[in-house]
Structures are given as C-alpha cells and as structure tokens.
Amino acid sequence: ETWQPSAQPWEDTAWTWPPQPRSKRIPQSPSARLSQPTEEQASVQHGGRGHETGSKSIDRRLFCERLVCLVLSDCIARVQRFLVTRLGEDWIFLVMLGITMALVSWTMDYASAKSLQAYKWIHGELKGNIPLQFLAWVSYPLMFILFSSLFCHLVAPQAIGSGIPELKTILRGVVLKEYLTLKAFVAKVLGLTLALGSGMPVGKEGPFVHIASICAAVLSRFMSFFSGVYQNPYCYTDILTVGCAVGVGCCFGTPLGGVLFSIEVTSTYFAVRNYWRGYFAATFSAFIFRVFSVFNKDAVTITALFRTNFRMDFPFDLQELPAFAIIGISCGFLGAFFVYLNRQVVLFMRRPNAMTRFLTRHRLIFPAVVTLVIATLTFPPGFGQFMAGELMPRECINSLFDNFTWTKISGSPLPVGLGRSAAWLHPDVSVFIILLLFFVMKFWMSAVATTMPIPSGAFMPVFILGAAFGRLVGEIMATLFPHGIVFDGILYRIIPGGYAVIGAAALTGAVTHTVSTAVICFELTGQISHILPMMVAVILANMVAQGLQPSLYDSIIQVKKLPYLPELGFGHMSQYNIFVEDIMVRKVKFISSQSTYREVKLLLDSSSLKSIPLVDSRDSMILLGSVDRLELLALCDWWLSPERRLLMRDFPRHESDADLAPYSLLQITAWEEKEMDKPMEIDEIRVDPSPFQLVERTSLHKTHTLFSLLGLSHAYVTSIGKLVGVVALKELQKAIEGSTRSGVRLRPPLASFRDISNHNSVPKPPPSSPTSPSAPASTPPPSPPTPTACLLEATPS
C-alpha cells in the first residue's frame, strides 16, 4: 500500500511552465514524421544523383536500377507509413485489448474448470475411504491457495486482493507504485487461476478488472510506438477506464453490465466518449470469449453463461411484488452487514498484537487456516451434506437458478433434468434448513475468504449468497402458495428460480452500491422478463445499504488508507452553506521572489509538500504560481554543489574535489553559509503559472465537484490575486465527513467561524488593506442579520 500523492495529470505535466516545446517531450506521431518530407527527400536525392553520372549505358542501367530501388523503397515506405498510422488508431487498440482479455479470461476459466473437475474426480474416486477422501478434499485447495499466496508474495504483492479499490484510486488521479506492471499481471493471472481452481468462495470479477487495466496500460505503452497519442498523460484515464469496462465485461461475457458496473464502481464523473469506447471493447471481448467456448464445444452457440428457462408469457404476478420488495430490503441489510463483517476481519488482522505479529511473520498460516476450516466444513460426507458442500461456485449458481420447485420434489424419486440440484435435497433435512445453513455458513466464509492474501474478488461469492437467499424466499413463497397465485381465473405457479435471480442482483447491488448488477444478471441469465421487480429490488437494497455502510470497495479504500474523496449526498443544505474559507488551511507555506536559499531549504526540510506556492512578495502575497518540490530541491543542490563552487571561482582552480583538505572544508562551510543567504534565482526554475485557484466563498459543493471532476489534490485559495489559504484533499475529506456522517447537522461547527469573521469584517475599511488577506476587499457591507438570526447562527446546536 505505498502511494505517492503525486502525478496529477491536471496539475503537474499539464500546466508546466515555462512553455516547453511540447513536441519535444511527446515525440511526434510517426505518421507526421513519415509524411510528405520523405518523398521530397527521396526525389531530391534521386534527381541529384541522376545528373552526376557520366558514361551513358552503364549510367542508364544504374539509373534504372536506382529508379526501381527508389520506387520500391517508396512503396514500402508508403505501406509502412499506412500501416503504422492505421495501427496507431484507437479501434485497433480496443480490438487488441478485447482479444487479449478474452483469451486470458477463457484460458483462466478453462484452467480453473479443469482443476475443479480434477478435484471432484479425486473426490469421487476415493469414495468409500472417508479419511483419505477428507485428506484429498482438504489438501487439494490448501495446496492451491498456499501456492497462490506464496507466488503473489514473491512476485508482486500488489496482486493481492480485489484491485477495484486501487483502480478507483488510480482513476482519481493518484499514482500507486508498481501497480500496473507486467509482473503484477503475471502474479494476478496465475494467482487468480489457482484460487478459482481451489473451489474456495472467491470471485473473479475484481481481480479481472485489475488484470484488464494492466493489460490496457501495457498495451498502450506498446501502441505508443505507433501513435504518440498514447504517451499523453491525459490519455491514461481514457485507457484505464476502457480497461475496467473490458475487465468486467469479458469476465462473464456481459458487455453491457460490464461497462455500467465499471462506471459506477470506479468513477464520479464519466466521459461519455469512454462509454462508447468501453462498449466497443467489451462487446468485442465478450463476443470472442463466448466464441471460444463455442469452439471448445462448451456451448452449442453464443448464449448466456447461466442461462435460465423461466416461462416468458407470465413471468410473475403483481401480487408477488411484496415478496420481491422484502428480498430487496433484506438484501440491503445483509449487504451492509457483509461489508461490516469483511472490514472487521481485516481490521482485526491489522490490530497490533502478538498473534497478528506472528501471522505477519508467517504469512502462509492465515490462508492455510482459513482454507482448512472452510474445506473441513464443506466436506460432503461430513457437515457439507447439510449445506450442499459438494457444489462448486458455478454449479451453485446454475442449480439455484433452475426451474424446479425444490420443496415439491422432496421425497418422491428425483425428476429427470434435476442434475446437480440434487445436492440441495437431503433425505432427512428440509430444503429450508439446508438453504439457511448454506447461506449462513457461506456468508462468513465469503467474508473471511476474501481477506486472504491472494487475488480474490467478492462479487461472485456475494452473488451466490444472494441467489441462495432469494431461493430461500422463493421456496417459502412456493410453500405458502402451493397452488400458485390466481389471477383472472388462471392459476400461475411461483418460480423460486426467479426469486433467486432477484436475490443475487439485490445482494451484489447492496454490497457494491451499484444498480448495474441488475443488467449483469440479465446478461448472465439471458432472460429479461423479471426486469422491473429486479430493478425495484436492487434499488431498495441500494437505498438500505447506502444508508448503513460504505460500499465494499470504499470500505477497503478506507481500511487501506488510500487517498479518496467521499461522495457528497444530494440535498444536504450544508454543502451550499459551508465555504472554502471555513475549511481551508490559513497558514500556507510559501516562497516569495525574495526568499533566500536558506528559507527555501528550511521550508523543504520542514514539509513534504509536493508543490509550493510562489508569491510576489511577503507583503503583497500575490500568487504567481506554484513550484515543484523537485525543482526547488534541484536548484538548492546545484547552488551548493562543488561544480558551481568551481565555476564561481571562489576557490583556487588547482583544488580538485579529490584532495579537499580540512582547512578548505571550513572555507566551504563559510562559502555555503554565505551563499545560503543570497536570494533565490527565481528565473532559473520552472513555475506552474496557473495552479488551481478557488475564492473564499466557493461552496463545499462546488469545491467537491471541481476536485472530483479535475482530479485535484489541492487548490490555492485567493482573494483578488492574494494567496490566503490552501485546501487539500484531506481538508475536504474532513469537512464532508464531518457534515454528512451525522446527516442532520446543517450548520457544522466549522461554519460558525465564518459568522464571527463576517461580523468582524463588517466595519473594516475598504480595499487593498494587505494586512488582512482573509477580509474581502471593498465589501459593500452585507445587510446585518437580524438579532434573532444572529443568535440562531451563533449557537451551534
């Protein structure tokens, strides 16, 4: 979790000054380099040489040969130029990204499916020998998980976990070190394949977003060979956004839901341009992904991954709606609880005590214990028989979405086509108990398993949980109305599978705070008949969950202490009543054009600011711009460097660096002391002439919008050109959390400062009094508030 709050594309590279010749830094696109001039040069060469030749016949042959050569090379150059220009185009990038990710997704699915097949085969072969069977059942996933954990730890610890929280942070403009490297890619792909192949309740979606983003980042580096556009820092966000969309889209072959999910999860403001590009890449990717499975005879043609076969003509009745609403609301609570549980597990593991210290030293013990416990509990001949332990994640979903009503088939000989759903039917135990046990056990298992130090997502486990919960409600409904619901004289049976689909969408929606899970569900099941009740359930689940807990990804961001900006709720009046002046830091560290090197050095030593504001003078405080920390460091270093000392010729020239005698060291110190008191050469450094500025009365709402739109990390507060304060992400974060956590505090304590300062500033004399930079110059006195209002505002509730 190392991060530097740096490299804001908006701040650093973009508004750099003095205007460097941009084309120097961004190599010109090859097409520009190759165009027109090449031909001109060629023809000039040709003409020149052609006239030089003397004797005729040899000349003519030579000339012809050369002509052919030139024509050929010209042709080749043209083709090459054409290819390079074309290959640099955006859609090529998108197609390549799509194909790569489809290949990766399919290969991973194939490998993990084979692994699970082997797992079940071993389990089946050993039937009869319970101890050996148990050993195999437990050791197989243990081996996989341990190897995955070890591999990630050794190759790239960045590969651990989901990846969505980190990507959200990266898209926010923060650079996370080593996060989008080929190493992380390899570790994540291999680690995830192993984790999925172990049969543990871990998901593919989150890590896949990370994998796709790495793929996009690496590919863009490759593409920059063809087109300079890809080297542009602005492009980075565009590339990663598409990467996210492709990641979700080709994970399950759900392009639509993938794009929407990635938007909801990773962005605050979204460029519609990227939406289109995301669609293109995700569709292509999902298409190839499904075509692979057709070629592999997994499927007959391109259909949904977990296809359902509910009746179309009358999917549900209006009278079933209360049940759907109950599923939605319950899933909201359950989702919030899942997030809470997950966070508590992580926090517990991070609490410094003897046990966690021990676990940190021996990294493999925690995943080993978790795997051991989960595998033991799901052992089919053991406790697993009461919780359908033998079903692997995908089998779970397929069976939970099936078209049967399980409560009706218990007892009688099993109907044809039931398939793996038989695992849910125990001769002695009711289906309800099994479903409930499955739900409760898998609930904590999923919450714990996703904290293991392996690449693991929570989407799929939560999806299964939701499906189980929905199925439970559906089966209860089917028992309550055994003959179905009568409408218009016709009897309609209840389909518990439909409830399962709705439950799955609602719970994943609640945990991730998204509504696009409904779309993912349609695409996964291939049926859209339940669209309206599902949307209603997902929205209800979201309403409940958003009120109780942050989303799972935000929760991880908070736990990992990544920089983030909380969302502003809609309609809180306070966001319009709090102004920047209430939250800004008034004691700004700055350099002026008269600052000495000593002052600069002191400032640099005492703070870790990435950029430092430059003002005209200490008195006027007119903001001229901001200077990069590195720039200042380099300047200071050079100022006291031996090279400069030699240049300045303060010392005799024959003294080389090698033989500095002690007496000269004293001299050096004296020289340095003297030099340190000289004013800084402001002309030597690059100044960003327009760092982002706000005025004191910018509202919290607007500040938040600007920070999230432009991905700012800080902004200076000015009053007619005078620097009066600075607001960083931290202040904003504090202000928002202070004002929204309580939800009702309409005048937060911070805001009361303003009233006082306002009262003070009323009688102040007019403009340009540089002593009080916070008092707005030339204020026409605001009409004084009535005494009552004054009283009300002065007493914070």
Added chain:
Amino acid sequence: ETWQPSAQPWEDTAWTWPPQPRSKRIPQSPSARLSQPTEEQASVQHGGRGHETGSKSIDRRLFCERLVCLVLSDCIARVQRFLVTRLGEDWIFLVMLGITMALVSWTMDYASAKSLQAYKWIHGELKGNIPLQFLAWVSYPLMFILFSSLFCHLVAPQAIGSGIPELKTILRGVVLKEYLTLKAFVAKVLGLTLALGSGMPVGKEGPFVHIASICAAVLSRFMSFFSGVYQNPYCYTDILTVGCAVGVGCCFGTPLGGVLFSIEVTSTYFAVRNYWRGYFAATFSAFIFRVFSVFNKDAVTITALFRTNFRMDFPFDLQELPAFAIIGISCGFLGAFFVYLNRQVVLFMRRPNAMTRFLTRHRLIFPAVVTLVIATLTFPPGFGQFMAGELMPRECINSLFDNFTWTKISGSPLPVGLGRSAAWLHPDVSVFIILLLFFVMKFWMSAVATTMPIPSGAFMPVFILGAAFGRLVGEIMATLFPHGIVFDGILYRIIPGGYAVIGAAALTGAVTHTVSTAVICFELTGQISHILPMMVAVILANMVAQGLQPSLYDSIIQVKKLPYLPELGFGHMSQYNIFVEDIMVRKVKFISSQSTYREVKLLLDSSSLKSIPLVDSRDSMILLGSVDRLELLALCDWWLSPERRLLMRDFPRHESDADLAPYSLLQITAWEEKEMDKPMEIDEIRVDPSPFQLVERTSLHKTHTLFSLLGLSHAYVTSIGKLVGVVALKELQKAIEGSTRSGVRLRPPLASFRDISNHNSVPKPPPSSPTSPSAPASTPPPSPPTPTACLLEATPS
C-alpha cells in the same frame, strides 16, 4: 430559437464577488429555520409567562391551558417540521416525478390508441365506398395535425419539434428562453397526443424527454417550497438530467435503456450520482406506467411492450453473424442518409425564396400538404396495399417482430395467430417487394414528417424503418437457407423476427449515434437472447454513421444554430499540438481600474459581451476579475441618473424633475459630459474575482475538456497574471472543426503562428518585461529545432 449565452451556473452566480451572504440569496432550508431554536423560544416563552401569573387557582388553570396549548403547538410544529423536512427529500421528488410522468405517458398512450382505434373503425365502417373511405382516411389525420400545429403555434412555439437538441443545449449551460414553462408543457402534451393519434410517422420519445424535463423543472420549483436545495443553481443540471432519463424511461417502459439513452444523447461528462437517481426515477416511472396498463387490462401482467417469443435454446448460429454484420453496416449508411435527408428538408424550407416565404406566412400549408401526401400514399385500398399502409406504427413493430417466416406462408391459407401481420402478405406481390416499398416510402415520409411544425420525434419512425430493413434481410436469409442452418447435425431455422429486432436497434443507433438503443430493444422485446449480435450490429452501424454524419440531434442543433461544442475525436494528435495561444482572440476588450465612465459606456455600446474583464491598469494588464455587463450598465445609469444629480447638489435643490427647462438641459449635458470623464468607481461594483483562466500553452484537448466539464462559455488567457487573450465557445468550435473535419491535418494552419512567435521570442531578454505579454517571461530558450524540422513545420501541407 432565441437564446442568450448567459447564466452559466459556474460563472455568474457561483463566483460572484464580493462575497454576498449566500444565505440571503438562497433562503435557508426550512428545516434549519424550524429546528432547535423553535423549541428554545417556546420554552423561554413558556417559562417567562408561567412566572408572571399572580393569583393561584386561575393561574393554575391558565397555566395548564397554556401548557396544553404549548405542548400541542409544539407537537404540531414538530410534525410539520418533520413533514416539511421529509417532503423536501430527494427521493420524494424522484417518486413524484416518476408518478407524474407515468400518468402523462399512460394517458397519452391511451388517448392516442383510442384515436387510432376510431380512425380504423371509421375506415372499416366505410368499406365499399372508396371515395368516402379515402376522404375519411385523409381528413382524419389532416384535422389532427392541423389542430396540433395551430395549437402549438398559438400557445407555445417552443413545443415544436423533438426537444432533445434543445435540452442538450440547456444541459450544456445555455439558457433557452421560455423553454421549460408550463405553457410549453401543455402545448407539447396536447400537440403530441394529437400527432400520435393521427397515425403519421412521428415518434414520442424526443418530445417526451422535453415533457419530462419541464415536469422536473416545474416540480423542482414546487419542491423548493420544502427544501432550499432546489433553488440552488447547481441543482438545475441534476434535476434536468433526471428528467431526461425519466422521459425516455417511461416513454416505452424501458428504465435501463432510458437512463443510458439520455446519458448518451444529452451529456458529455456525466455525474455517476445522477445515474443512480435516474435509475430510481425511471424504474419507478416505468413500473407505474406498466402497472396502469395491467389495471386497464391491456396486459395480463408487467411484461415488455413489444414482447417477442423467439426460441431461447438456440437463438442464432455463428454462421448467421455475417448477415448481422451486413445489417449493421447497411444501417450505418442508411442512418447517415436519413440524417442528411432530414437536414436537407429543413434547410430547403429555410432557404429564402418566394415559396418558403409564402409557407412561412401560411404556417399550416406545409403540414397540410405533407399529411395529405402521406395519407394518400398509405390509403389501404390504393397504393397502401403495397406497403402495408393500414398498419399503425405500433402494429408495424408488433408484426415485424413476429415469429413467422412470411416468405413461407405466402399462398397457403393464413396460419392462426398471424393477426395483423396479414397486411404484409399481398396475393399478387412478393413479400420482398412490399417490404422494400414500405421501407423506401416510409424512409422519406419519416424524414419529411419529422420536420412538420408539431411536437414530433424521430426515434419511433426510425425504429420501424430499421425493423423493416432487418426483416427484409431476414426474409432473404430464410429464402437463401430455406431449411435453416445445419450445426452439429441439428437443423436450426432462421428467425426473420430476430433480424428485425437487430435492424431496429442498429438503425436507431446509427441515427442517434448511441449504443443504448440495443438496451432499449431488449427491454421493448423482453428478450435478451440476441444480445451479442445486436451489440455488434449497433456498434458497426455507429462506426459507419459517426464517420459520415453528425447525429440527428447534433444536426438539428447545427441547423437551428444553437450554441454547441463539437466532440473531440480520440487519438487526433492535433488536439495536443494546438494550444490556446493559437486560437485565442488577442484583442480583448477590457476595463481597467482607471477607466472613465465614457470608456465603459463606449465599450458597452460597441460590444455585447456578457462579462467584461477588469485589469489592474492598461500597462500592467494584471487580471483582477470580470464584471457583469448588467452591473456596469446599472452603474453607468446610476452615475448619470437624475437622482444622483440631485444628490450631488450640483443643481439648486428646488428644481424638480418635472419642470426641467431647456436651459437646464444644457446644464445637464454639460454635467453629464463632466461626469463621464471621471474614473469609474470600481469599489461600487461587484467583481467576480476568479473568472476561468487558462495559460497560453493549455492544449486544445484540455481546453475542450474544461469547457465541457464546467460548461464554460469563455475563458481568459493569462500569462503570470497578465491578461493576454480570451477564448470563447466560438473559437473553440472553429478550431475543432478546422482540425477534425479533414481528419489528417496534423499541423493545422493556425499552429504555424506559434512557431513564428516562438522563434521571435527566443532571443528576448528575461523576465517581467511588461511590453510583450504574450512572450513568456523568463523562458529558458527552447533548444532550437533542427533546420529540417524547422522547414517541415514552416510549410503547412
């Protein structure tokens, strides 16, 4: 088409200065007013009065009575406060918007359906009497269209047309006059109902977006009674965005597609927060909309509007994909042609010649002629029999999406369940001819009909066209492979209905430049089985159409000359190579703190700028802020006003305004002349201290992003605080269109200026030379370009 380029929420109200007490302008939320203090006051009153009473028994009764009174009033106040706070909440607004729009949508559908029923009934009753039948067939829609046109013209001309282009402009930050009023609402609802009821090929979607937005705007004004949030100008965009989503969503009961379509069509950057709110409102609205139809027994339960019944197990084969791709590409070309045709019709009508002048004077002639021609051509016993003329729009869609293969049933007795699809089968003419005729005739009819001066959208007509085209391809495929496609030894029939669905999505996608039409199609048909081929077709159609023509809405924006900002393509290197300094206007009109009233007056008379930059002095050119035009006008007016003249006591006091003698008029002029030469009192006016600023080297890409993110209309270009230029929407527009229309011009002619000025600025002396504001101060000389590079750059290709 009146518009003022004003009221940028980001620019005017937001950064106003001096800091007005914001709470004065935005009334505090009632909850803030009502909270805590009310109770305190109550208890103070109570305590105070309680102690005042003298004699005991009466006192006690009085005291008790008062206590009860106070407790009661306190209770009432609490309940009231609670209600008011709750009612002001966002979700109440969303629910109310949803219900209202569902009601409007359903009522309109109901009324227009009844009207069409009546139309067909009349037509049926008059069977046998061809002349009378023709008269009825023609006069019925004529009456409706004429009334609709007249009503809109009289009540609110803003109601004419689609509404999406205008809303796109409004959401861009431009204020269109009288566009979101109750009058426009009434005109649009009534006009649209009449238009839909006439059976003309006009759609509901575009106008419905407008209706929903008006509804949202009006509702928010109503809600501001409960919560001050709604009065905030920032809120406006949030409200309208949701309005758009609800409009599309409840138009056909497609919440998902509705939200996505409205995002794609209206926004450039989208706040994910609004996405969630849009979902909520649109789902609720669509839900209620469908529930109405269940109550009305139109449908048995909540299902899709144009439900299809394709087989689920094997919806299509991979070998059919080329056909789907062909549909996509053809639809791309057809869509572009539709936009072109539509624009040509509008432009023709606007060309100033005798005919158009005549038509403008007699507004009803154009719609009358169009209706007459269309109705005549579709007259079922006449030419209409060769183009399924008797089918009303919705019947068209239902029959085109049906499950039969028409080429196979021609000749034999019609199968059961064919229903209205029988209209496509002519005893003598092939289905292909009828489909082709239908497509060609409806194509130009739709393009012309949507230009009539009535509320009309183009989505539905285009949808029908696409369905017809897809069906045509499907029927051809079914003829080419009469026995279906063999795969894995099993024979699969081709479903022409599936082709129709894909064609509909692709053509609407091409015309509107969106991909969410695919989602709308799923929701309309209730089947998602064709998701991947449909996405592929829609994306191909988009690729083709976007390369050829602007979207229909952008086309209308351009024709109507509404202010807009063209999209920047991805990957054009030029957007990074062009800088603000290349496109900015260098001759900026400004006022300085030394400007006299005469200068200000002259400036105001000579320009129509909405805000004028204020600089420190003519020499320094340091930008202090910008001043609103109205502010300056008011100041000038007051400066020369009789009131001030009296105040100044330049004239004897007994002279009243009433009896100004001519000689005093001379005096007045003299006084005014004198006053005009005084320097302006800069302290008297409100200055916006931070108008949006850019630096010269801001790239075109970034400028575009900032303008579209923040909805700017102009920005000042500064160089270390000095004003050097201004960029307005117009310049940006010109620059983008100049650089992208050709598509290959990597160094546009404008950029060559920069090279020259750069060459000049190289030898210039270092900092703070105020004479050349455009030359960057303290430039470390850029490494001089090599002669070749120089040559290349100086010769624009």
